[in-house]
Amino acid sequence: MITCNLLPMTKTITCAVTGHRVLGDDFDQEKLKNDLAQIVEKGYSVFLTGMAKGFDMACFKALESLKKDYPQIKICAVIPCSDQSKYYSAKDRAEYEQMVLNADFIAKEDRPYFRGCMLLRNDFLIENSSLLYAYFNGEKKGGTYYTVKKAKENFLQIKFYGDSK
Secondary structure (H helix, E strand, C coil): EECCCCCCCHHHEEEEEEECCCCCCCCCCCHHHHHHHHHHHHCCEEECCCCCHHHHHHHHHHHHHHHCHHHHHHHHEECCCCCCCCCCCCCHHHHHHHHHHCCCCCCCCCCCCCCHHHHHHHHHHHHHEEEEEEEECCCCHHHHHHHHHHHCEEEEEEECCCCCC
C-alpha cells in the first residue's frame, strides 16, 4: 500500500508522468520543458512522478527548473518500494536521493521491492490524476505500456511527449 503525505489532492489539477527508462534519439530536454510548461498553463500544478530512471527523472528535473517561472508547481515523488534506487549507479542514486529531498510531497511504499510494486505505483499515478503525460514508443510491454493502457481504460486525458496538442 502506498502511503502519502499529500493533502487531499484535486485530480483536476494533477498530472502524472510516465515514460521509458531509456530515452531515444528523439528526446530533447527543451521539448520536455516546453510540453510541461504547456501543461502548467492549462491549469495543472501538481505532478506525480514514479521516480524511475529515464523519463521520470528527466521530468522531475524539468519541473524543478520550471518552478522559477511557475512557482505553483508541486512535485510528488511516487516511490514504489523502499529500495527503488538499489541498482542505480552511485551518480544516479545521489541524484535520485536529492530529488526525493527536493520533492514537495512523497507517496511511498515502505516495503522493499516485491513483485507488483511497480504496477501498484502506476495504478496510484492513474487513480490520482486527470492527465497522463507520457513518453511512449508504442511497444506493447512494460510499465509505460501498462500505464498508458490503464489511463485509456479509465478515460484519462493523455498528452504524449512532443505532441503539439
